[in-house]
Every structure is written in C-alpha cells, then in structure tokens.
C-alpha cells in the first residue's frame with residue numbers, strides 16, 4: 001500500500017509494509033468486533049472510517065491508523081530508526 005501526496009513540485013511518498021498492514025488489519029477486525037459490534041460505522045456518504053497518519057521526525061517515520069471513533073493503533077517500525 002502506498003500513499004502519495006503532491007505539493008507543488010515536490011512529491012512525498014509514504015509506504016506501509018506488509019507487516020504493518022497485517023497489524024492494522026488484525027487490529028481493525030478486533031476493534032470492529034469489540035467497539036462497534038461488527039456494525040458498519042457511518043462517517044459520511046463516501047466512507048473514510050479509518051485514516052492513516054504519517055509523522056516525519058528526525059529519527060524516523062511514525063505510522064499509525066486511526067478509527068473515526070478516536071481509537072488508534074501505532075504501527076511505527078522502530079527497527080527502521
């Protein structure tokens with residue numbers, strides 16, 4: 001999975017590893033069962049229940065996935081620091 005953001009002439013690319021995606025998918029499955037009773041969460045006509053956050057720091061990239069309810073999982077790859 002890859003997200004690309006274009007700002008004027010610069011391109012920023014954020015990548016999520018297979019391991020990070022598996023962690024998020026496993027968390028989402030448990031989270032939806034425990035917090036949302038496996039019911040779809042309405043957040044608008046076009047969806048968008050989950051948001052990825054990428055925070056560039058001086059020592060590495062912080063990566064997390066946030067549910068619209070406010071809960072999140074941090075899947076930062078500390079080994080990449």
Ligand SMILES: [Zn+2]
Pocket residue numbers: 031035036067068069070071
């Ligand atoms: Zn939630």
